[in-house]
Amino acid sequence: MKITEHVQRAIEQKKTAFSVEILPPVKGQNIQHIFQTLDPLAELNPAFIDVTYHREEYVYKKHLNGLLERKSVRKRPGTVAICAAIQNHYKIDAVPHIICGGFDKEDTENALIELNFLGIDNLLVLRGDPIKSESTFIPEPNGHRYASELLEQIVNLNQGKYLDDELLNSANTNFCIGVAGYPEKHFEAPNFNIDLGxxxxxxxxxxxxxxxQMFFDNQKYFDFVDKCRAIGINVPIIPGLKPITTKSQITALPKTFHVDLPDDLANELVKADENKRVKEIGEEWIVNQCKELIQNEVPILHFYTMSKSDGFVKILKEVL
Structure with missing residues (x-):
């Protein structure tokens, strides 16, 4: 089922649904690691499950002749296979993240063909972050610099337009395409209005x-939706949510994801003297966030789980 259909069904049933996002396991772990995370969440019937893609880092190996060879190293492989396993195992729609970094256009087309063969109908299209050795995002040769360019390639495939324009009787794909939105502005955008553009x-x-992106102040989400509607963005806007669970996240999440913590939340977290109390405060806050969003008839809540189900089951049972 398409994500847009999940949204429409939730609206018609007047019942908020939920979805989750997980990380692929690090290299050396198997699919059971994913199943252990998802089993308790799957019992609560998520509408869909996102699987992130982590771009390769590069290492340099010096040969005896003194030349350096750049080699990519993937720490979390398997997004496509994990999505197929999830749909087969749980009969729940899986949504792979498709990014610009690490792929040229032909690599992208081949990956999309495989996803189409596997019956995976939904995608989340992102530019992706720069790798640690890059100060700014650098695309692959013959790759995409912007998510909009990647999106355009997928739309072309949905219309049966492949990179080889001499193909005859080419089949259309049928992907439902999602993108990311930033209620507090993408950190690289010069201002909020340009980001909306x-x-x-x-x-x-x-x-x-x-x-x-995750947010901790619902008013920022409501304002974001209003501003989107005002300029003619009328597609569903699914809120992304994450509870703060450790003291380190008090500074790490704002730094990494460029989000603000409301004063009330930040003050309580700073006063907490141990992670157990931080986790309680974070869960209480997100429960209240969810209840307010549900009161405002948001059809789907999306949770960034970081591949941890503990805490989320409790939150979901309390709000849905």
Whole structure:
């Protein structure tokens, strides 16, 4: 089922659904690691499950002749296979993240063909972050610099347009394409309105739904939705949520994801003297966030689980 259909069903049933995002296991672990995370969540019937993609880091190996060879190292392989396993095992729609970094256009087309063969109908399209050795994002040769360019390639495939324009009787793919939205602005955008303009461009190109970056102040989400609607962005906007669970996240999450913590939340977290209390505060806060979003008839809540189910089952049982 398409994500847009999940949204419409939740609206018709007047019942908020939920979805989760997980990380692929690190190299050396197997699919059971994923199943252990998802088993308790799957019992609560998520609408869909996102699987992130982690771009390769590069290492340099020096040969005897003194030349350096750049070699990519993937620490979390398997997004496509994990999505197939999830759909087969749980009969729940899986949504792979498709990114620009690490792929040229032909690599992307081949990956999309495989996903189409596997019956995976939904995608979340992202530019992806720079790797640690890059100060700014650097695309692969003959790759995509922007998510909008990647989105355009997928839309072309949905219309049966492949890179080889001499193909005859080429089959259309049928992907439902999502993109990311930033209620507090993408950190690289010069201002909020320009960031909204980039998002509008992606919707005009064919994006059918938006999943937001995490936020801790619902008013920022409501304002974001209002501003999107005002400029003609009318696709579903699914809120992304994550509870704070450790003291280190008090500074790490704002730094990494460029989000603010409301004063009330930040003050309580700073006063907490141990992780157990931080986790309680974080869960209480997100429960209240969820209840307010549900009161405002948000059809789907999306949770960034970081591949940990403990805490989320409790939260979901309390709010849904």
């Amino acid at each position: 980039y998002l509008k461009k992606k919707v005009d190109l064919g994006a059918e739904y938006i999943v937001t």
